[in-house]
Amino acid sequence: MTSDPAQPFRTEGEPSGRAFRIGLLGHGTVGGALAELLPSRADHIAAITGIRPEITGVHTRSNGTTAAEVIAGADLVAELIGGLEPARTYVLEAMAAGKHVVTANKQLLAHHGEELWAAAREHGVQLRFEAAVAGVVPVIRVLQESLSGAHIDRVTGIVNGTTNFILTRMAETGATYADALQEAQQLGYAEADPTDDVNGKDAAAKMAILARLAFDTPVHITDVAYEGIEHLTGDDMAYAKDLDLGLKLIGTAERVEGGIAVRVHPAFLYRGHPLASVNGPYNAVTVESEAITEITMSGPGAGGPQTASAVMGDIISAMIPPASTPETTQSLAVVKDVESAFYVHLEVADRPGVLAQVAQVLGLQGASVKSVVQKGLGENARLVMVVHPLLESKMLAAVELIAGLDFVRGRPRVIRVIEEQFV
Numbered sequence: 001m002t003s004d005p006a007q008p009f010r011t012e013g014e015p016s017g018r019a020f021r022i023g024l025l026g027h028g029t030v031g032g033a034l035a036e037l038l039p040s041r042a043d044h045i046a047a048i049t050g051i052r053p054e055i056t057g058v059h060t061r062s063n064g065t066t067a068a069e070v071i072a073g074a075d076l077v078a079e080l081i082g083g084l085e086p087a088r089t090y091v092l093e094a095m096a097a098g099k100h101v102v103t104a105n106k107q108l109l110a111h112h113g114e115e116l117w118a119a120a121r122e123h124g125v126q127l128r129f130e131a132a133v134a135g136v137v138p139v140i141r142v143l144q145e146s147l148s149g150a151h152i153d154r155v156t157g158i159v160n161g162t163t164n165f166i167l168t169r170m171a172e173t174g175a176t177y178a179d180a181l182q183e184a185q186q187l188g189y190a191e192a193d194p195t196d197d198v199n200g201k202d203a204a205a206k207m208a209i210l211a212r213l214a215f216d217t218p219v220h221i222t223d224v225a226y227e228g229i230e231h232l233t234g235d236d237m238a239y240a241k242d243l244d245l246g247l248k249l250i251g252t253a254e255r256v257e258g259g260i261a262v263r264v265h266p267a268f269l270y271r272g273h274p275l276a277s278v279n280g281p282y283n284a285v286t287v288e289s290e291a292i293t294e295i296t297m298s299g300p301g302a303g304g305p306q307t308a309s310a311v312m313g314d315i316i317s318a319m320i321p322p323a324s325t326p327e328t329t330q331s332l333a334v335v336k337d338v339e340s341a342f343y344v345h346l347e348v349a350d351r352p353g354v355l356a357q358v359a360q361v362l363g364l365q366g367a368s369v370k371s372v373v374q375k376g377l378g379e380n381a382r383l384v385m386v387v388h389p390l391l392e393s394k395m396l397a398a399v400e401l402i403a404g405l406d407f408v409r410g411r412p413r414v415i416r417v418i419e420e421q422f423v
């Protein structure tokens, strides 16, 4: 692909290096930051590669330039609009016109990844998306390139900075969920409408992409079961401390009997897990494979300049081909009912034999108790325990039975516990 000096969006007076024309679709938090970053790095990039990147067109709904004009005048299109449409159409149009595409759009890839990667292969262009998962943390590159020879067993991630900030504040200060969310909004870590962050949907899209790359099998957003953090209480945090547990919103993609399982939910971690110490708005991803044991990458998961830096890395990679698009080498089944350890929080009347009866009900479903904390007296006692791993369906059945016991007050609270510790 060569640049056309006559095309209408070229910037003025650039010195040495063959030009590489970049069309921006979207000029918001990330697009705006990229428009600032790119000119400041262009000399350096030209010195290393002999190719000078320059922004030759920008399209937003309000700036009077059409997407078609920007695509026509570019060698590479950076899709930084977000959402499904018109982003999908623009990305397809750009690739059909022989243009490379870089995107930060996780929802687009989690919904339409297979269609888009197929189009990239068909048209012989690159589709890069490092910024779509965990911001500037280079997890896509590591899965696609560095670890492409490893047989990956599991990917575990804190891939949403908003929820990690909220849970960190709840744990550190005893803040309620509502207060911690308000603080996150004041500090710019949460959107005015934080729904897709706190309900787990944003993290689910990112886990679909990570699972796709880790296991070379198609994974659609609808394959990912997710739940959010809205129902968590400071009480859970306080009791978990006694059991030496920390609470995070965790995405897991793993090989299980019969296929793979991909899910997002709050989970307790023991202190030895590498994700247990990832606090505030940070993201982190742990990759496990027999050959490598465990690798954890962490860093800022969002923010204009940070995300733009990941987009910039993709642009430079696309300037210097080749790079692969994900191939499908197998079609693994997605398994929904998987084993997990559980934290169970019961409000009970403090009578003799309560613990024994609960343990008996759990035992009927094949669950056994690993550790217990019992607090309070009279009608308001609390029984908090960690149960060894069992199938989620069995745990849900046990919870229904426990909820029906006459000494149990209110609905039992159940949160998964991740047992792995690496130190």
Ligand SMILES: NC(=O)c1ccc[n+]([C@@H]2O[C@H](COP(=O)([O-])OP(=O)(O)OC[C@H]3O[C@@H](n4cnc5c(N)ncnc54)[C@H](OP(=O)(O)O)[C@@H]3O)[C@@H](O)[C@H]2O)c1
Residues within 6 Å of the ligand: 025, 026, 027, 028, 029, 030, 031, 059, 060, 061, 062, 063, 079, 080, 081, 082, 083, 085, 086, 104, 105, 106, 131, 132, 135, 301, 302, 303, 304, 307
């Ligand atoms: N912000 C972050 O920290 C972050 C981190 C990682 C990934 N991302 C991803 O990066 C992408 C961009 O996010 P952002 O935060 O930069 O969004 P943003 O601030 O809302 O900016 C979106 C831009 O796209 C334009 N736009 C919106 N709808 C459009 C349409 N239908 N046609 C053409 N232009 C349209 C907007 O301008 P007009 O309104 O004038 O059209 C604006 O310039 C998203 O996929 C997001 O998930 C963001």
